[in-house]
Amino acid sequence: MSEQDKVKSGYWSIATQKHLKAFTTDSSNLDEFDRLNTAGKAGRLLGVIRGNKEIDNIKKLEKMANSVNISPRELHKIVLPMLEEASESQVELIRSNTGDITGVAEYVFTNHEVLGITGQVFEISNPSTIERVTVETMDATKKIPYLQSELVQLLENQGYNENDVNLAFTLQTQFKLIQMLNKTKSHEAIISNEYVWGPNHKKIAMAISSLDFGRKQSLKEVIEIIQKAQGHPLEKLPPIDNDLLTIAKKTGMINPITILSSRGIQKDFGFSSDLISSAGYDDDILDDVKLLLASIRFGENYTLYSTIDQTEKFLSYLIRNGKIGPHPANETDYTLLEKKGIVKVTHGSRYNYYRNRTESGYFLELIRKDVAEAALNIIKSPDYRIDNERDVTDYTTVSDTGSFITAEETRIKLGESPEHLKEAEEHFNRVLRGELL
Numbered sequence: 001m002s003e004q005d006k007v008k009s010g011y012w013s014i015a016t017q018k019h020l021k022a023f024t025t026d027s028s029n030l031d032e033f034d035r036l037n038t039a040g041k042a043g044r045l046l047g048v049i050r051g052n053k054e055i056d057n058i059k060k061l062e063k064m065a066n067s068v069n070i071s072p073r074e075l076h077k078i079v080l081p082m083l084e085e086a087s088e089s090q091v092e093l094i095r096s097n098t099g100d101i102t103g104v105a106e107y108v109f110t111n112h113e114v115l116g117i118t119g120q121v122f123e124i125s126n127p128s129t130i131e132r133v134t135v136e137t138m139d140a141t142k143k144i145p146y147l148q149s150e151l152v153q154l155l156e157n158q159g160y161n162e163n164d165v166n167l168a169f170t171l172q173t174q175f176k177l178i179q180m181l182n183k184t185k186s187h188e189a190i191i192s193n194e195y196v197w198g199p200n201h202k203k204i205a206m207a208i209s210s211l212d213f214g215r216k217q218s219l220k221e222v223i224e225i226i227q228k229a230q231g232h233p234l235e236k237l238p239p240i241d242n243d244l245l246t247i248a249k250k251t252g253m254i255n256p257i258t259i260l261s262s263r264g265i266q267k268d269f270g271f272s273s274d275l276i277s278s279a280g281y282d283d284d285i286l287d288d289v290k291l292l293l294a295s296i297r298f299g300e301n302y303t304l305y306s307t308i309d310q311t312e313k314f315l316s317y318l319i320r321n322g323k324i325g326p327h328p329a330n331e332t333d334y335t336l337l338e339k340k341g342i343v344k345v346t347h348g349s350r351y352n353y354y355r356n357r358t359e360s361g362y363f364l365e366l367i368r369k370d371v372a373e374a375a376l377n378i379i380k381s382p383d384y385r386i387d388n389e390r391d392v393t394d395y396t397t398v399s400d401t402g403s404f405i406t407a408e409e410t411r412i413k414l415g416e417s418p419e420h421l422k423e424a425e426e427h428f429n430r431v432l433r434g435e436l437l
Helices: 003-020 030-049 058-066 072-086 111-124 129-143 148-157 162-174 201-209 216-228 242-251 288-302 311-321 335-339 369-379 407-413 419-433
Strands: 091-095 101-106 179-181 190-192 254-261 266-272 343-352 357-366 401-405
Touching (some): 003 030, 003 129, 030 058, 072 101, 072 111, 201 216, 201 419, 216 266, 242 407, 288 335, 288 369
Antiparallel strands (some): 091 101, 254 266, 343 357
């Protein structure tokens, strides 16, 4: 298996798991994606622990695993042993004298390596034909929507039989991995997936401009706002028809990240499909950059303690020095980023030359420098406006952040589209296919 094939399998394992986590464990047919699901969990965990070098606190490791839906038993018995086997010494388990896992050491430096190891986990788990067809289907439909007969032929040319292919289509549709749309008798069903707008983001304006549906101009304006201010709070967008916003979310034109505070406050932040331009698989499938930017937005707009008014300067300092502080906000405002393994919070002291005294408190230490650098590159864009519309004055109901909801989960929760929205979705697919210009 080539390294590129491993990366491809790893990418789609992670994408699949982000969908499947929205379904209960007793959902009918969930077992058909067992190996993809497990590989995806392993990959998401590896993405969380990457950069820590060594974690010798097993409780902390279990909490980090829980953030990607891995139970302690699954972590110890399945996920960690598979990561060690698949990683060729890039992941090493720390064990006690009795053989119990007490920690982990890792030597994984990039998300590309995370995807490759994830793909190897998938491969050594002996995946089913249905799961292999799923990987190939999602990979093909990320590039362009296909007519059903075209996609069946493509997969048959790769050695799969038609019955397995059609069964895989049915199962992928059930779990919202792909969309099959067929609105008229004269047109064959079109198969696409929500990731297709990434490599085709330049066609968004074309798709909207030719859509005879409501106030299409307002959707174009909203997408442009998000493109120029990644992580824009969705509640601060200009008024827009709810149907249009739903279409943008469901198709993947807008990728919403939802942050939930520990007190139950929920805020949505929008990202464009081309957040990180990439022709391959290095496009923030692990949500690290989106989560960092959303956390900054959350801190600026909705928390009492954050005092970041110069985001570019803040991130530049953190990247250059590896840590920032001491500051009381570091204890409370970045718990979600700490769970995700992007930063860690430590207590310490330093000498303040300006105040001529030693100061103690909480420091924010950067673990994954590449994530912060990618976020900084976005912020430094001349179009980026991180500080607009800062008009929140009541902070009494919001404190630290507790969890987040991915764009994939949001799209699943949007449910079945009514007929008029299905027509719009089919229209977008046909624009991507080049049938409507």
